[in-house]
Amino acid sequence: MAVTIKDVAKKAGVSPSTVSRVLSNHPRISAETSRKVKDIMDQLGYHPNIMAKSLVSKTTNSICIMLPKSAEELFSNFFFMELIRGIVTQASRLGYDVLISSGANEKEEVEGVSRLLNGRRVDGVILLYSRQDDPVIDFLYENGHHFVLIGRSEQYPDILSVDNDNVQASYDATKHLISLGHERIGFVSGPPDLVVSKDRLKGYLDALHDSGLEMRPEWIVEGEFLQESGYRAMSFFMNLPDRPTAIVLIDDVVSFGVLRGLHELKYKVPEDLCLVSFNNIPLSELSTPPLSSIDIGIYNLGYTASQVLIQSIQNSDKTYPRRQIIPHRLMVRESSMYSISKK
Amino acid sequence: MAVTIKDVAKKAGVSPSTVSRVLSNHPRISAETSRKVKDIMDQLGYHPNIMAKSLVSKTTNSICIMLPKSAEELFSNFFFMELIRGIVTQASRLGYDVLISSGANEKEEVEGVSRLLNGRRVDGVILLYSRQDDPVIDFLYENGHHFVLIGRSEQYPDILSVDNDNVQASYDATKHLISLGHERIGFVSGPPDLVVSKDRLKGYLDALHDSGLEMRPEWIVEGEFLQESGYRAMSFFMNLPDRPTAIVLIDDVVSFGVLRGLHELKYKVPEDLCLVSFNNIPLSELSTPPLSSIDIGIYNLGYTASQVLIQSIQNSDKTYPRRQIIPHRLMVRESSMYSISKK
DNA sequence: CTTATATCGGGAAACGTTTGCGCAATTCCG
DNA sequence: CGGAATTGCGCAAACGTTTCCCGATATAAG
Numbered sequence: 001m002a003v004t005i006k007d008v009a010k011k012a013g014v015s016p017s018t019v020s021r022v023l024s025n026h027p028r029i030s031a032e033t034s035r036k037v038k039d040i041m042d043q044l045g046y047h048p049n050i051m052a053k054s055l056v057s058k059t060t061n062s063i064c065i066m067l068p069k070s071a072e073e074l075f076s077n078f079f080f081m082e083l084i085r086g087i088v089t090q091a092s093r094l095g096y097d098v099l100i101s102s103g104a105n106e107k108e109e110v111e112g113v114s115r116l117l118n119g120r121r122v123d124g125v126i127l128l129y130s131r132q133d134d135p136v137i138d139f140l141y142e143n144g145h146h147f148v149l150i151g152r153s154e155q156y157p158d159i160l161s162v163d164n165d166n167v168q169a170s171y172d173a174t175k176h177l178i179s180l181g182h183e184r185i186g187f188v189s190g191p192p193d194l195v196v197s198k199d200r201l202k203g204y205l206d207a208l209h210d211s212g213l214e215m216r217p218e219w220i221v222e223g224e225f226l227q228e229s230g231y232r233a234m235s236f237f238m239n240l241p242d243r244p245t246a247i248v249l250i251d252d253v254v255s256f257g258v259l260r261g262l263h264e265l266k267y268k269v270p271e272d273l274c275l276v277s278f279n280n281i282p283l284s285e286l287s288t289p290p291l292s293s294i295d296i297g298i299y300n301l302g303y304t305a306s307q308v309l310i311q312s313i314q315n316s317d318k319t320y321p322r323r324q325i326i327p328h329r330l331m332v333r334e335s336s337m338y339s340i341s342k343k
Numbered sequence: 344m345a346v347t348i349k350d351v352a353k354k355a356g357v358s359p360s361t362v363s364r365v366l367s368n369h370p371r372i373s374a375e376t377s378r379k380v381k382d383i384m385d386q387l388g389y390h391p392n393i394m395a396k397s398l399v400s401k402t403t404n405s406i407c408i409m410l411p412k413s414a415e416e417l418f419s420n421f422f423f424m425e426l427i428r429g430i431v432t433q434a435s436r437l438g439y440d441v442l443i444s445s446g447a448n449e450k451e452e453v454e455g456v457s458r459l460l461n462g463r464r465v466d467g468v469i470l471l472y473s474r475q476d477d478p479v480i481d482f483l484y485e486n487g488h489h490f491v492l493i494g495r496s497e498q499y500p501d502i503l504s505v506d507n508d509n510v511q512a513s514y515d516a517t518k519h520l521i522s523l524g525h526e527r528i529g530f531v532s533g534p535p536d537l538v539v540s541k542d543r544l545k546g547y548l549d550a551l552h553d554s555g556l557e558m559r560p561e562w563i564v565e566g567e568f569l570q571e572s573g574y575r576a577m578s579f580f581m582n583l584p585d586r587p588t589a590i591v592l593i594d595d596v597v598s599f600g601v602l603r604g605l606h607e608l609k610y611k612v613p614e615d616l617c618l619v620s621f622n623n624i625p626l627s628e629l630s631t632p633p634l635s636s637i638d639i640g641i642y643n644l645g646y647t648a649s650q651v652l653i654q655s656i657q658n659s660d661k662t663y664p665r666r667q668i669i670p671h672r673l674m675v676r677e678s679s680m681y682s683i684s685k686k
Numbered sequence: 687c688t689t690a691t692a693t694c695g696g697g698a699a700a701c702g703t704t705t706g707c708g709c710a711a712t713t714c715c716g
Numbered sequence: 717c718g719g720a721a722t723t724g725c726g727c728a729a730a731c732g733t734t735t736c737c738c739g740a741t742a743t744a745a746g
Contacts, residue, residue, distance in 0.1 A: 002461070004731090005733065014695075014696085016696090016697095016732090016733080017695070017698095017734080017735075018694090020733065021695085023733095024734085028693065028694055028695075029694075033694080033695080045461075047458065047462045048462055049462060049731085049733070050459075050463060051403070051733090052701090052731070052732035053732080054394040054733090055394045055395050055700095055701045055703090055731090055733070056701045056732085056733050056734045056735085057701090057733080060394070067431060077420065077625075078421065078424070080424055081421070081424040081427075082420065084424075084427075085420075092445050092446075092455075097444065097464070098444075099405070099440050099441065099442050100431050100441045100443055101435070102435050112435075115390065115393075118388075119390045119392060120394055121393040227625075256626065256629045257629070260631075263631055282570075283599065283626050286570055286603055287629075288603075288631045347701090348702065357725075358726045358727075359702090359703080359726090360704080360705075360726060360728095361724085361725060363703065363704060363705085364704090364705090364724095364725085371722095371723060371725075372724070372725080392701085392703070394702080395702035395731090396702080396703055396704080397731095398702080398704095398731045399702085399703050399705085399730070400703080400704070401731075463732095
């Protein structure tokens with residue numbers, strides 16, 4: 001049905017090999033032959049069969065990303081979409097297709113990745129976030145597959161990864177509040193099995209410590225990347241006899257929950273509570289008041305991950321850096337613009 | 344390197360054909376042989392080569408979606424991510440992989456789709472939104488490819504599509520405001536080449552007409568799916584000598600822009616202006632005040648699109664409905680909770 | 687005018703599957 | 717009990733490429 005390399009060959013009066021060589025710009029094809037074959041190709045509407053090509057070349061020119069089912073509750077959609085946009089854009093630029101897989105649970109995730117990778121449908125995988133003891137990473141690592149992790153792995157420090165310096169970012173956020181005179185600063189973390197939660201908590205603690213401020217266990221709460229978590233954290237904090245005057249939050253969406261709760265209870269931001277969070281999603285400048293947030297360059301994370309993965313697929317030499325750090329930047333907005341005057 | 348069907352066959356003492364038949368549960372294979380072969384398969388860690396399979400079966404078990412570059416400015420990320428989640432979930436359930444392609448412009452989009460479809464890498468395509476005179480649709484239609492459109496095509500009314508009844512939805516939104524006593528109602532539309540803009544505008548006009556309310560050209564403005572558009576629309580409306588008391592907006596993000604502007608100018612919502620918009624993104628209940636919005640079932644749109652596309656790929660009989668309508672639902676929140684008392 | 691050296695292109699095997707056809711052995715049925 | 721139907725499986729071709737190995741012609745060198 002479809003026009004194949006043989007059809008082109010026949011019509012051009014050459015062999016299939018020649019057509020193939022024209023396709024790949026083989027040096028030992030005369031300019032004249034090349035011209036002629038190319039003419040016939042688009043005259044016939046020829047399109048190379050990617051499957052056949054992959055079969056013999058043993059490479060698919062495509063990568064996949066795992067979209068974890070659990071991610072629905074774990075992250076804001078914005079985060080993933082930005083990441084995907086970055087990944088797809090760079091992959092496309094480098095001639096790669098991107099396949100999205102999904103699994104309802106960890107077992108399905110491993111099976112999915114295994115099917116794709118072992119079934120030679122994709123050349124590598126991008127993991128969208130890093131959790132502890134991830135069986136997917138175990139699988140990929142043990143079977144020597146190409147993959148890059150967005151985030152950081154504690155068990156496998158030598159794998160390819162693209163990450164922010166989350167410790168530093170969180171340190172910066174906290175220091176920003178401290179520089180405004182705040183001495184009672186809380187922290188709303190994410191799920192404890194996420195590496196990013198640990199890193200940001202550490203940055204927060206480091207900053208407190210370096211400034212000689214006291215760390216209070218009751219000022220640190222864990223949650224999900226959801227507004228509900230923010231809402232709960234808010235009521236917890238505000239009911240404390242000795243409550244913080246500012247908090248650092250793991251994600252903007254969590255901040256939105258806090259904002260909503262504070263508004264309902266007629267508290268004012270930033271006067272009653274200052275907020276700084278992470279990710280700088282577009283809506284964070286639209287909230288009332290606009291949110292101070294650390295921009296972590298989500299698109300850039302995805303873009304770079306694509307880049308690094310494809311590089312590693314194409315060059316076997318592992319000389320490039322195993323770990324890329326994407327710069328972050330604190331966007332100061334109204335939610336943290338309130339100085340505490342020392343008494 | 345990798346273990347193939349032949350390796351399994353050899354070790355099991357059968358022919359490759361038999362192994363293949365075991366894989367596809369061919370009826371004429373004895374239970375005993377099947378058992379044995381399957382044992383050997385996972386003993387050897389066999390994974391079928393998807394490319395080889397596709398090559399002979401002429402079907403890839405995968406579909407693709409076009410992620411238009413221009414979409415960045417066109418829609419909120421949330422919309423796409425929800426759509427993709429729905430698509431991927433259902434595709435995965437039906438045993439299909441999803442490939443994301445992207446093009447910087449319309450020409451690249453056609454080329455990308457063409458490469459994928461003609462190159463036999465995917466079996467069909469989902470178009471994420473409908474604009475007028477879309478060359479991608481022309482291409483797909485003329486070449487008889489499998490595809491489904493999320494939205495509606497005016498040129499090709501008989502293609503597969505999944506859509507909301509946007510006319511009715513917009514009618515409902517407008518009627519809701521009318522029922523609150525509003526008689527001066529504005530409309531903020533999206534890009535005029537998007538079919539959804541036209542449909543929603545029509546619903547708005549129909550509702551006005553049915554209620555005997557006057558339509559004022561200056562109360563209808565066009566914009567993008569961006570907060571800036573909302574901001575601009577807001578200043579335009581509020582500077583009108585005879586301004587509306589309520590507006591219907593094409594998208595929640597646009598509403599956020601209006602909200603911000605109104606807040607800056609010290610206007611109050613809903614007292615000074617009532618707002619109803621579309622899409623019901625999660626943040627719309629977090630804004631101050633929470634936004635009334637029409638939930639259009641984005642996930643469901645994606646889910647159904649997957650379903651319909653794969654159905655059409657698998658069954659050649661075209662007896663199922665060509666057009667699916669996903670129900671919508673008005674979520675009334677504070678931004679529209681203000682009645683105008685008639686004098 | 688030979689012999690070496692490029693230059694250009696063909697033949698055929700290989701990639702890992704699926705599947706129509708055929709053949710032997712077994713079961714069925716009157 | 718003999719032929720027909722059924723069951724279980726192997727053979728080999730085919731899917732559309734790529735690429736190694738050669739052969740033929742042309743050009744350069746001795």
